[in-house]
Amino acid sequence: xxxxxxxxxxxxxxxxxxxxxxxxxxxxxxxxxxxxxxxxxxxxxxxxxxxxxxxxxxxxxxxxxxxxxxxxxxxxxxxxxxxxxxxxx
Amino acid sequence: xxxxxxxxxxxxxxxxxxxxxxxxxxxxxxxxxxxxxxxxxxxxxxxxxxxxxxxxxxxxxxxxxxxxxxxxxxxxxxxxxxxxxxxxx
Amino acid sequence: xxxxxxxxxxxxxxxxxxxxxxxxxxxxxxxxxxxxxxxxxxxxxxxxxxxxxxxxxxxxxxxxxxxxxxxxxxxxxxxxxxxxxxxxxxxxxxxxxxxxxxxxxxxxxxxxxxxxxxxxxxxxx
Amino acid sequence: xxxxxxxxxxxxxxxxxxxxxxxxxxxxxxxxxxxxxxxxxxxxxxxxxxxxxxxxxxxxxxxxxxxxxxxxxxxxxxxxxxxxxxxxxxxxxxxxxxxxxxxxxxxxxxxxxxxxxxxxxxxxx
Numbered sequence: 001x002x003x004x005x006x007x008x009x010x011x012x013x014x015x016x017x018x019x020x021x022x023x024x025x026x027x028x029x030x031x032x033x034x035x036x037x038x039x040x041x042x043x044x045x046x047x048x049x050x051x052x053x054x055x056x057x058x059x060x061x062x063x064x065x066x067x068x069x070x071x072x073x074x075x076x077x078x079x080x081x082x083x084x085x086x087x088x089x
Numbered sequence: 090x091x092x093x094x095x096x097x098x099x100x101x102x103x104x105x106x107x108x109x110x111x112x113x114x115x116x117x118x119x120x121x122x123x124x125x126x127x128x129x130x131x132x133x134x135x136x137x138x139x140x141x142x143x144x145x146x147x148x149x150x151x152x153x154x155x156x157x158x159x160x161x162x163x164x165x166x167x168x169x170x171x172x173x174x175x176x177x178x
Numbered sequence: 179x180x181x182x183x184x185x186x187x188x189x190x191x192x193x194x195x196x197x198x199x200x201x202x203x204x205x206x207x208x209x210x211x212x213x214x215x216x217x218x219x220x221x222x223x224x225x226x227x228x229x230x231x232x233x234x235x236x237x238x239x240x241x242x243x244x245x246x247x248x249x250x251x252x253x254x255x256x257x258x259x260x261x262x263x264x265x266x267x268x269x270x271x272x273x274x275x276x277x278x279x280x281x282x283x284x285x286x287x288x289x290x291x292x293x294x295x296x297x298x299x300x301x302x303x
Numbered sequence: 304x305x306x307x308x309x310x311x312x313x314x315x316x317x318x319x320x321x322x323x324x325x326x327x328x329x330x331x332x333x334x335x336x337x338x339x340x341x342x343x344x345x346x347x348x349x350x351x352x353x354x355x356x357x358x359x360x361x362x363x364x365x366x367x368x369x370x371x372x373x374x375x376x377x378x379x380x381x382x383x384x385x386x387x388x389x390x391x392x393x394x395x396x397x398x399x400x401x402x403x404x405x406x407x408x409x410x411x412x413x414x415x416x417x418x419x420x421x422x423x424x425x426x427x428x
Contacts, residue, residue: 088296
């Protein structure tokens with residue numbers, strides 16, 4: 001998947017914390033298509049990385065560095081972060 | 090009053106904050122007598138230093154470094170502190 | 179529990195270098211403890227989604243600053259390997275009076291632990 | 304309001320020298336402000352009933368330590384003339400987790416302002 005859709009018509013996905021462990025990688029690219037929403041991006045990475053399954057109920061997504069909801073639209077070139085429960089401090 | 094009752098059969102009274110200003114001094118001695126209570130000590134200094142009058146409702150007393158009530162007994166040699174509202178910190 | 183109290187006529191540490199008008203400074207330091215999940219560790223690893231984490235911390239402080247009249251807030255979070263006994267985070271809040279500084283420092287930590295993309299990533303044995 | 308946030312891979316200040324097991328340190332600094340009762344001042348004078356004040360501070364900390372599991376508490380109050388910008392009081396509380404350290408530091412200050420015989424005795428112009 002990392003090699004699919006590279007270029008401007010892709011969405012860059014970053015995995016952190018337990019999501020990084022579950023996927024075994026720091027990020028991936030998902031091909032962008034018109035009308036795409038954040039939930040579609042999550043669906044695409046969850047299909048590619050089944051380890052994300054158990055985390056799905058605990059994950060939040062960020063779009064370009066801001067928390068966003070699954071219904072929010074995604075543009076080509078956006079950076080989407082998969083954010084499991086945080087534990088800083 | 091500072092010279093009355095000096096010696097073991099006296100109670101040492103210390104004035105702080107606004108009470109020191111009101112009395113114009115840092116302390117006084119009050120003659121001790123059997124059965125004396127803290128309220129009697131306050132009565133004696135208030136009679137001698139009329140400036141204490143307006144403060145009386147706001148004063149707490151300490152006996153030998155601990156807050157005490159007007160009904161508490163006083164022994165000869167005790168140190169009684171007249172403590173107006175505090176303002177540390 | 180260890181208690182020390184003192185009254186002194188000399189300076190307490192260095193002068194504060196506080197914000198103008200500050201009468202209160204509250205600092206919080208989060209320190210790495212010698213165990214994690216029941217095992218002894220020598221250090222704890224932290225990871226951040228760095229630009230978003232800094233942005234979130236700033237937004238949280240801006241929001242708290244709208245609710246409470248504070249003068250200054252500064253937060254430093256360390257990432258990578260943080261040895262036991264070292265600070266993982268330091269929060270400093272200054273305000274005219276103490277209630278706001280306490281409220282903002284404590285609320286910031288609550289928000290950080292919910293909404294700032296920084297993760298403990300396991301202990302180093 | 305001044306806000307600074309940073310994420311760093313290097314140490315934050317010096318190592319904590321905290322009590323064993325401490326994961327949280329809260330510090331409060333009370334700083335002399337440049338005015339008192341509406342007039343500009345250069346310093347504020349404090350006076351204490353010293354032995355009782357130290358004793359009261361200790362008793363308050365002991366009482367709070369019975370309510371909250373803290374590891375260490377240290378209080379220093381300055382008296383005499385304290386210049387503007389200098390600390391009049393510094394309170395440090397360490398505990399395993401942050402809630403107790405915040406609670407004890409804030410509660411100590413509330414109690415100090417009610418029950419510790421120390422007085423502001425006017426500003427120095």
